[in-house]
Amino acid sequence: MSAASPESARIYTAALIVIGDEILSGRTHDKNIAQIASWLGVQGIRLREVRVVPDVTEAIVEAVNALRVRNDYLFTTGGIGPTHDDITVDAIAQALGVPVVVHEEARAILEAYYTSKGSTLTEARLRMARVPEGAGLIPNRYSGAPGIQWGNIYIMAGVPHITAGMLDALTGSLEGGAPVLSATLGCWVGESEIADLLASTEKAFAGVQIGSYPFFRDGKTGVNFVIRSTDAEELAACTTQLTQDLAAQGHHAIEGGI
Structure with a gap:
């Protein structure tokens, strides 16, 4: 990082x-x-x-x-x-x-x-x-x-x-910090099933915030995760780690969301 x-x-x-x-x-x-x-x-x-x-x-x-x-x-x-x-x-x-x-x-x-x-x-x-x-x-x-x-x-x-x-x-006339970057993952899973995983992942990546947005579609429950950071490397690392950890629990993450 x-x-x-x-x-x-x-x-x-x-x-x-x-x-x-x-x-x-x-x-x-x-x-x-x-x-x-x-x-x-x-x-x-x-x-x-x-x-x-x-x-x-x-x-x-x-x-x-x-x-x-x-x-x-x-x-x-x-x-x-x-x-x-x-x-x-x-x-x-x-x-x-x-x-x-x-x-x-x-x-x-x-x-x-x-x-x-x-x-x-x-x-x-x-x-x-x-x-x-x-x-x-x-x-x-x-x-x-x-x-x-x-x-x-x-x-x-x-x-x-x-x-x-x-x-x-x-545009360009206001002083600001680093732009906020984001990545989105979607997963067919109940939000409560992976709440602890999201909390531990966000804690492991101090410069990242993870938003969790549940939905119900086609008779199934799913969640879109929006991962935000001002650091591109940290954003990529967190996205990769969350994808792997979801897979380890049997959940396939879809890049770009559902």
């Missing part, structure tokens, strides 16, 4: 606040949690917690102030559009103790965008140029309205494909 350097051993963490009454009501199914978690993993950052809050200023303020101080990064999605209930910018500015201002670069971007569409920058649309004072912008190649960055807070749209574009624009 290769030894991790002090830099790669540093674990960078992020939290996500999903903002919107439509998520909590069930009218809209959130797709951003999975895509942000996956993107963060590639950047070497662990998504440690997610909170879903309504379009209520007090709830947003409390969540922002709680999560931004115990994580390296905080992401928010939703509530930065042109309508009266898009209160995310105002709430985050309140949490930070700074005023809301119109970002002149954001104004220019929006004006150019709507002019190119044969339209104008109305007062409602100008709301999307409002930021907490001192903020920078996150490019948005889809709808003109940029995302917002203030310190370690990244304020993004709630529409998944726009969120994805903003993540693309941020």
